[in-house]
Amino acid sequence: MSENLTFLAYRRPSLAPGAYRISVTQTSGLNAERFTTARTFTVAGERFTLAPEAVESMFPPPGSLGDHANVLPHIVLRRATMPWEREAGGPTGTVPPWLVLLLFCGDENPEPKVLALSALAGGTPYMPAPALDQHEAAGDKATVIDVPRALLAQIMPTMEDLPYLAHVRRRATQDDTAVVIGCRLPARKTTCTAHLVSVEGRYTAAGFDLGPDRPGALVRLVSLASWRFACVDGGQTFTSLASGLAGRAQPTLPESGDPRADVFLREGQVPVRHVLRQGGRTVSWYRGPLVNGPVPVGTPAAVRTSDALLRYHPDAGMLETGYAAAWQLGRLIALHHQSTASAMHAWKRRRAQRGKRSLDENHPLAVAEIETAMPDDVTKLFRDLTELRGVPLRYLVPDERLLPVESVRFFQLDPRWMSLLVDGAYSIGRVTPEDAEQDLAHSPPVPIPGASGAIIRSDLVSGYPGLLVSAYDAAGTKLDPLRVERLSGTIMLCLFKDVLARLDLHLPPEALHFAVELVPADRVGRTLRNAAGDTGPALSPLPLGPRAKIPISALVNAMATAVGTAFGPAEFARQMIESTARVSFLATGTSETVR
Numbered sequence: 001m002s003e004n005l006t007f008l009a010y011r012r013p014s015l016a017p018g019a020y021r022i023s024v025t026q027t028s029g030l031n032a033e034r035f036t037t038a039r040t041f042t043v044a045g046e047r048f049t050l051a052p053e054a055v056e057s058m059f060p061p062p063g064s065l066g067d068h069a070n071v072l073p074h075i076v077l078r079r080a081t082m083p084w085e086r087e088a089g090g091p092t093g094t095v096p097p098w099l100v101l102l103l104f105c106g107d108e109n110p111e112p113k114v115l116a117l118s119a120l121a122g123g124t125p126y127m128p129a130p131a132l133d134q135h136e137a138a139g140d141k142a143t144v145i146d147v148p149r150a151l152l153a154q155i156m157p158t159m160e161d162l163p164y165l166a167h168v169r170r171r172a173t174q175d176d177t178a179v180v181i182g183c184r185l186p187a188r189k190t191t192c193t194a195h196l197v198s199v200e201g202r203y204t205a206a207g208f209d210l211g212p213d214r215p216g217a218l219v220r221l222v223s224l225a226s227w228r229f230a231c232v233d234g235g236q237t238f239t240s241l242a243s244g245l246a247g248r249a250q251p252t253l254p255e256s257g258d259p260r261a262d263v264f265l266r267e268g269q270v271p272v273r274h275v276l277r278q279g280g281r282t283v284s285w286y287r288g289p290l291v292n293g294p295v296p297v298g299t300p301a302a303v304r305t306s307d308a309l310l311r312y313h314p315d316a317g318m319l320e321t322g323y324a325a326a327w328q329l330g331r332l333i334a335l336h337h338q339s340t341a342s343a344m345h346a347w348k349r350r351r352a353q354r355g356k357r358s359l360d361e362n363h364p365l366a367v368a369e370i371e372t373a374m375p376d377d378v379t380k381l382f383r384d385l386t387e388l389r390g391v392p393l394r395y396l397v398p399d400e401r402l403l404p405v406e407s408v409r410f411f412q413l414d415p416r417w418m419s420l421l422v423d424g425a426y427s428i429g430r431v432t433p434e435d436a437e438q439d440l441a442h443s444p445p446v447p448i449p450g451a452s453g454a455i456i457r458s459d460l461v462s463g464y465p466g467l468l469v470s471a472y473d474a475a476g477t478k479l480d481p482l483r484v485e486r487l488s489g490t491i492m493l494c495l496f497k498d499v500l501a502r503l504d505l506h507l508p509p510e511a512l513h514f515a516v517e518l519v520p521a522d523r524v525g526r527t528l529r530n531a532a533g534d535t536g537p538a539l540s541p542l543p544l545g546p547r548a549k550i551p552i553s554a555l556v557n558a559m560a561t562a563v564g565t566a567f568g569p570a571e572f573a574r575q576m577i578e579s580t581a582r583v584s585f586l587a588t589g590t591s592e593t594v595r
Helices: 149-155 238-244 259-266 322-336 338-356 376-386 415-426 433-441 459-463 552-563 569-576
Strands: 006-008 018-028 033-043 055-059 074-077 099-105 113-116 141-148 166-171 174-181 190-198 218-231 270-275 281-286 311-313 318-320 407-413 451-457 468-472 481-486 491-497 502-506 513-515 523-525 527-529 535-538 582-586
Touching: 006 569, 055 218, 099 174, 099 218, 141 149, 149 218, 166 569, 174 569, 238 459, 238 582, 281 322, 322 338, 322 376, 322 415, 338 376, 338 433, 376 415, 407 415, 451 459, 468 481, 468 491, 513 569, 527 552, 527 569, 535 552, 552 569
Parallel strands: 281 318
Antiparallel strands: 006 166, 018 033, 055 074, 074 174, 099 190, 113 141, 141 218, 166 174, 190 218, 270 281, 311 318, 407 451, 451 491, 468 502, 481 491, 502 582, 527 535
16 A cells, blocks of 8 residues: 555535525715625536546456456546535435445446436436536436346445445545445456446435336436446456466477577577568578577668578578568568658758758858758657567567467567668668668667567456556666557567566556455455554454445444444545555576577
8 A cells, every 4th residue: 555545534525516696795985885796606517427537547447357356346536526516315414425336247237328318207217307407408418327126226335335435535646536436346257347326316314215116117327437347267366467477488489309490499580481582482580679688789781672681591401581571671661651751762862962062162152051850750760660669569479489378578679680670761762882871871860779678468468458567677776668568459568778687567556446355255354454554353254245245334333343443434445445466577588699
């Protein structure tokens, strides 16, 4: 838990939404003449819709896949007063929120639909007709869900539960936020949907107003936000998935037993199909930019065709294509960006003209300068290539065995491969030997960074969209990221400056969540914290309610008894919060031998 994290029970707005009238009276003059005027104004707040930017985060993350069976879903709202800006109803003197987070599992999920405010009530599903505020119109739209009455009776929080299901979260580095918590646990091996619904005026002293009890009865609720996630078995937690990556990928393919082939395999080479320029087909060796150790930089080159970079090994009777493929790929990427390629060609022509210009110092006329600065879009293309942007995954991992499922592979970038990738893009307009000499004499001012990183293939990538990656060198100094990006649904590329020694995988601070202990699976408990935040007493397990609903008020009473102090929503949140995990990997390996 963050040192700067503080919980507050609630925060009411200075003025609740509604219509207001203000009058002003002024007395002046010898006759004490009174002047009076009045103005009306409206404080408008969210009621039937919620803008997406009003939501800071959700947990479990939308679209995530993991073991959330002991987690209470929650939603974080950017405005700290929002859950208490309207009245839920119930006894006076209480401060219950008017927003409730409901969880639906599997086929329980109701189908959302959009209705005009005038059509919310009066149909078969039960919903009292809302009195519209001054700024609202009957034709305004709202998203609603119709929930079976019997289901809602089991999952809707009681009036006693309601005040504990919202609180304010405060951090020193950001504005206060409001958190609304659900009171039901997700079901395993199914997809769950959470709906943030309005219960404005729907509670009485007896609880939520479910309407008439008749066969097939439905209750209508206004849904302000919703998201879906999947709950799977216990092996899909963040910690278990991240720890499972310890079976990391090998940077080379297994040796074949043929000494002529094993020389290349130990270097990280992979046999690939190769179509020759004349149309012939063969099998050649290929290695991409990801290597297992330092590689010689090599001498600069400004070739005109990729064939000049092919290497033939007579002992093996095969070609090596890695550097040729890098050069050709850079050229194709540049040609794909047609406007950038045209700008590069025009820039090179201006540069050549500037080099050939010769003016006598006594020339009587002013001559316009020739602009020779590299165009911004050309600079951006070169910079993107140094970060492997636009490079297909097949060029990085030419064989799936180099990156099996649930693995992480650490690497350094081959600087020669990277420089040839950039030179391939730079070769646009390079036709004659003189063009090549000009390009070699005026290499692009784009440094090839000494970089390293990791490539991850795991359900972590898809299951935890907010996954964070940090890297450190051997001295423990944090490395600057060059690129941390998802290449596909389950593959993430992490690229950093300098040599990576440690890689940390962790979740963002908003992934702080609320959880219980299932002991056994049909009973819920919790190990409490003392005032200092250390481990305190453990509660005796309480039975779960129907459909895995947490008995919130009973749990609060048990906590209050155990700690022996007054217990409000803020203290309940402090006891229920779970911090995020961090899994670290040490990047060790042997240097490659490159001929």
